[in-house]
Amino acid sequence: MDAMYLDDAVEALIRSAQIAPKKVVEIGNSKPVKVKDLAEKVLNLTKSSSSIVYIPMRRGEEKYKEIRANGNMNQLLGFSPRVSLDEGLKKTIAWYSKHLNEFRDIYKFQAEDFTLRKK
DSSP states (O other): OOOHHHHHHHHHHHHHHHHOOTTTTSSOOSSSOOHHHHHHHHHHTTTTOOOOHHHHHHHTOOOOOOOOTTTTHHHHHHHOOOSOOOHHHHHHHHHHHHHHHHHHHOOOOOOSSSOOOHH
């Protein structure tokens, strides 16, 4: 999967609309990451004791294919993502930690299931 921090994706989309409105722009960070590796990073960053559960693929789901996006994003838009995967995950985890109670209220989450542990 090609994980990209939302701020970078939005900036790329806006630039695409302004600079190359009639062209196909491949937006991404060009650094694919496996879902397993992403899950491990989240567990490490949150100091979670959860384990990764592997489930069978769903009907119609394609096997992982390495896709390298942003082949023409840099060239057409003069833009490269600024936020690394680790930095983006840390920002995302911090945001969810700050707003966790709102999500619990909305979705009636069990607190012990979604506790993010601080260092």
